Every structure is written in structure tokens, then in C-alpha cells.
Amino acid sequence: MKITISGKNMAVTDALREVTEKKLSKLDKYFFEDVPVDVTLSVEKNRQIIEVTIPFSGAIIRAEESTEDMYQSIDKVVDILERQIRKHKTKLQKKNKGFETIRFENVQALPVGENGKESSIVRTKRFAMKPMDAEEAVLQMELLRHAFYVFRNAETDEVNVVYKRKDGNYGLIEPEF
Known part of the structure; x- marks a missing residue:
């Protein structure tokens, strides 16, 4: 993965950059080398916010987390991204057939919902748009x-x-x- 880290309303220290790269490297097993990863670290009042965007093969995985501690935010956002990859494994496989960006052999599928069924569209709405x-x-x-x-x-x-x-x-x- 090619990780690009930028700061908004803050300077990104070397220690913060190293920790971010180290934690996100946990996701290396899911992607091939050339997948770009955009990371934005920001501070708003007492909130330490991290936003991670991973575009690949026409799909985008995105996660955002905010806590009072940036290191805690980094840990949480990596967990969210890993869960998204695992949760949507089969959908991503269908969408990315023939593309060489994500390594599905390393993605363990999450257990399907408690009732044993995959999520589906249960309601459709139609309405006039003025x-x-x-x-x-x-x-x-x-x-x-x-x-x-x-x-x-x-x-x-x-x-x-x-x-x-x-x-x-x-x-x-x-x-x-």
C-alpha cells in the first residue's frame, strides 16, 4: 500500500506518522502494493480525528474515527476498516473479478447475521421530487x-x-x- 498522510489544523509528527503507517500496515495482507491509502489527521477542539480512504478497482473503503486521543483514533479506524473488508468480502469479490488490487485469500468472512442470512434490501420507496x-x-x-x-x-x-x-x-x- 502507498500511504499518504496529511494533517489538517495540526502538524503530523514523525512519531504519529510512524504509528499510523505501522497500524495501517496490518491491512497490507488484504491489498497489493500499489493500492493508494489517503490518511488525514485533524484536530477539532478536544477531538482527534483520523479519516482513511482506500480507493481500489472502482470501489472505495472509507472510515473515520474521533476520540480524545489520536493514537486511540488510529487503533479504532484500523479495526473499522478491517471489519468493513471482512463484512463485504463476497460483494467485493463479485465487483472486483479480474482486478489485481485486493487479496481475498487473506480475508476471513465475518459470520453472517444472527439469523444466518446476509443483509438485503427489504423496502423500496418511490416519491416525487419537486x-x-x-x-x-x-x-x-x-x-x-x-x-x-x-x-x-x-x-x-x-x-x-x-x-x-x-x-x-x-x-x-x-x-x-
Whole structure:
């Protein structure tokens, strides 16, 4: 893996860089050498935040963790990434057939849910999307008490998504085609 570490609102010390690389090297057994790993370390008030993004073969594995101690955040984010890889092993295998980026022979599948079944889509919703701006979509999302809201952007006539972030702010997803 090719690990790129950057800091936001903080300087990345050599010790922090070494620990991060050492902990993330646990994931080497799952990937081939040329897979890029982007790591962002940041500080917001008393929160030590680490974000890790691993793009490979058209898929992206991402994890974010925040605690009061950066070293604890690093440990937790590695556990989250390993769990995601194990949990989605079969789905990733189907999606990445023929690609040489992930080593599935090293991924042990997690036990399937308690009832012995794999997760599946159990409900489908259809709804009309009236054109609105992002601020109105945020208001609708808050009124519905949802974590995200899908809407048609009145300015671009594209389908967009607004979502509530962990830091209390909002995000807007605008797809590119």
C-alpha cells in the first residue's frame, strides 16, 4: 500500500506518522502494493480525528474515527476498516473479478447475521421530487428528522443528496456523469 498522510489544523509528527503507517500496515495482507491509502489527521477542539480512504478497482473503503486521543483514533479506524473488508468480502469479490488490487485469500468472512442470512434490501420507496435548492432540502430533512435527503436541485435539475455530518454541519452530494 502507498500511504499518504496529511494533517489538517495540526502538524503530523514523525512519531504519529510512524504509528499510523505501522497500524495501517496490518491491512497490507488484504491489498497489493500499489493500492493508494489517503490518511488525514485533524484536530477539532478536544477531538482527534483520523479519516482513511482506500480507493481500489472502482470501489472505495472509507472510515473515520474521533476520540480524545489520536493514537486511540488510529487503533479504532484500523479495526473499522478491517471489519468493513471482512463484512463485504463476497460483494467485493463479485465487483472486483479480474482486478489485481485486493487479496481475498487473506480475508476471513465475518459470520453472517444472527439469523444466518446476509443483509438485503427489504423496502423500496418511490416519491416525487419537486425541484428545490439545497437550503430547502436541509429544512425538509430536519423536518422529517432524517440523516439525509434526496432532492432535485432547482438550479441544475440534477438529483442531489444533503446529509447531516457528525460535526453537526451539512454535506451536499452532487453526482458527476
